Amino acid sequence: MKGFGVPLGWLLGSAVALFVAGVFGISAGAASISAADILRHLLSLLPFGAQSPLTERQEALLMELRLPRVVMGAVVGALLATAGGAYQGVFRNPLADPFLLGAASGAGLGATMVMVFGQELTADPRALVPVAAFFGALAGVAAAYMLGSTAGGGGTAALVLAGVAVSSFLSAAQTLVQQMGVDQLQRIYAWLLGGLGRGGWDDVRLIAPYAIVGIVVLLLSGYLLDMLALGDDKAVSLGLNPGVVRMVVIAAASLATAAAVSVSGLIGFVGIVVPHIVRRLVGSNYRAILPVTVLMGGAFLVTVDIVARTIVAPAELPIGVVTAFLGAPFFVLILRTTRHRGT
Numbered sequence: 001m002k003g004f005g006v007p008l009g010w011l012l013g014s015a016v017a018l019f020v021a022g023v024f025g026i027s028a029g030a031a032s033i034s035a036a037d038i039l040r041h042l043l044s045l046l047p048f049g050a051q052s053p054l055t056e057r058q059e060a061l062l063m064e065l066r067l068p069r070v071v072m073g074a075v076v077g078a079l080l081a082t083a084g085g086a087y088q089g090v091f092r093n094p095l096a097d098p099f100l101l102g103a104a105s106g107a108g109l110g111a112t113m114v115m116v117f118g119q120e121l122t123a124d125p126r127a128l129v130p131v132a133a134f135f136g137a138l139a140g141v142a143a144a145y146m147l148g149s150t151a152g153g154g155g156t157a158a159l160v161l162a163g164v165a166v167s168s169f170l171s172a173a174q175t176l177v178q179q180m181g182v183d184q185l186q187r188i189y190a191w192l193l194g195g196l197g198r199g200g201w202d203d204v205r206l207i208a209p210y211a212i213v214g215i216v217v218l219l220l221s222g223y224l225l226d227m228l229a230l231g232d233d234k235a236v237s238l239g240l241n242p243g244v245v246r247m248v249v250i251a252a253a254s255l256a257t258a259a260a261v262s263v264s265g266l267i268g269f270v271g272i273v274v275p276h277i278v279r280r281l282v283g284s285n286y287r288a289i290l291p292v293t294v295l296m297g298g299a300f301l302v303t304v305d306i307v308a309r310t311i312v313a314p315a316e317l318p319i320g321v322v323t324a325f326l327g328a329p330f331f332v333l334i335l336r337t338t339r340h341r342g343t
Contacts, residue, residue: 007292010282014295018074021302025070026062028306030314033058068201072263073305074298075204075211076196077270079260081297082290083253084271085278086218089225089286090249091145094276094334095160098137098257099268102166106140107133107254107261108192109174115188116181130210133258140166141254160335191265195318196305207259214256215294221249222287229286267301267320269327274300276334 023035037053041062044052052059080098087096087103098104110132118125148162178188224245227235232242260267274297275289282288301319304326308317 007282007288010288010292011295014292014299018295018299018302021299021306022070022074025073025302025306026066028310029066031058031061033062038062064200068204069196069305070302072204073196073302075207076260076264076267077274077297077299077301077304078294079211079214079256079297080267080270081274081293081300082215082218083256083260085275085286085289085293086221086225086249086253086256087141087271088275089289090228090246090253091159092229093159095272095331097269097272098253098260099266099271100160100167100331101163102140102144102170103137103254103257104140104261104266104268105167105170105174106136106138106143107258108136108266109140109170109177110134110136110258111191111262112174112177112188115184115191116177126206130207130259130262133262134210134255136170137254137258137261138251140170141250190318195308195316195320196264197309197316203263207263210255210259214252214259217248217252218256219290219294221245221252222285222290225249225286225290229284265318265320267323269323269331270297270301272334273323273327273330276330 023038026038027033027035033054037058040050041052041054041059044050054062083103084097087098087101088094090096098107111129113136114121114125114128114132118128122128144159144163144166147166148159174192178185181188224240227238227240228242228245230238235242235245257271275293278289278293278296282292301323304322305319308319308322311317311322
């Protein structure tokens with residue numbers, strides 16, 4: 001069953017997957033809270049709901065620590081996955097991803113500069129982090145695209161190699177900036193590894209405006225990406241301006257990447273793993289891919305976060321390490337498939 005080109009069955013299934021991952025994400029931890037008690041507590045928050053079964057301490061643990069962590073994981077996963085799907089559509093490249101295109105590294109450099117020099121600019125530098133990350137992400141993608149088109153001749157391999165080169169350069173610049181702020185070094189290093197453990201409701205509120213704008217624009221662009229997939233000549237004949245569409249989609253995807261990076265650090269491969277899985281499930285129509293990717297991206301990162309904080313408990317792995325273990329073999333598989341198709 002479809003509505004406006006969106007497979008409603010997959011959309012509902014993805015929403016259920018996100019909800020289940022969220023409940024398990026809240027219940028997982030040293031202090032056990034059963035999934036049934038979590039559901040009963042959430043129902044108690046509704047008007048005329050029954051009394052909560054949780055103690056005061058369990059309620060504080062749930063509402064102040066675990067729930068904001070799960071919400072932030074869902075938002076960051078949705079942002080990175082949807083940005084990856086949009087980049088793949090606008091560049092017509094199955095390997096496009098915020099991490100590989102230089103967007104994440106550019107956002108990381110912008111955020112690091114605010115962390116190191118922000119106190120000299122404003123009394124509240126934290127509010128500048130998403131803005132600086134956005135301009136850094138835009139610069140990273142633009143540099144990778146221009147380098148891949150001019151020096152590499154275009155194509156999948158050229159864009160990926162250009163993205164790797166730009167990411168390496170931006171990472172080196174970021175290391176240089178880090179060394180200028182030695183007193184912030186430990187905090188920046190922990191942030192670079194990627195994680196959700198430092199986040200709270202303040203982080204959710206900080207990125208909410210950027211996340212909403214980025215996701216809404218990308219979801220509205222699904223029909224336009226389907227027209228771009230027909231080729232520029234066909235798109236122009238249908239009344240579309242390909243250049244304007246690309247700029248708008250790249251800006252929205254970079255905004256989504258920047259919002260995610262500014263609160264979670266560098267978490268790679270979400271933007272390549274999730275859209276490819278969704279494409280296998282719903283087909284190549286971006287009107288279907290993008291909304292399902294929003295929900296599946298959230299469910300994916302919440303699930304990975306559960307693994308990161310339980311597999312070596314009581315210690316906790318940086319979530320970026322887990323996504324790298326999962327994403328690197330997946331990337332090689334996609335690369336081999338792409339080469340065999342001659343793209």
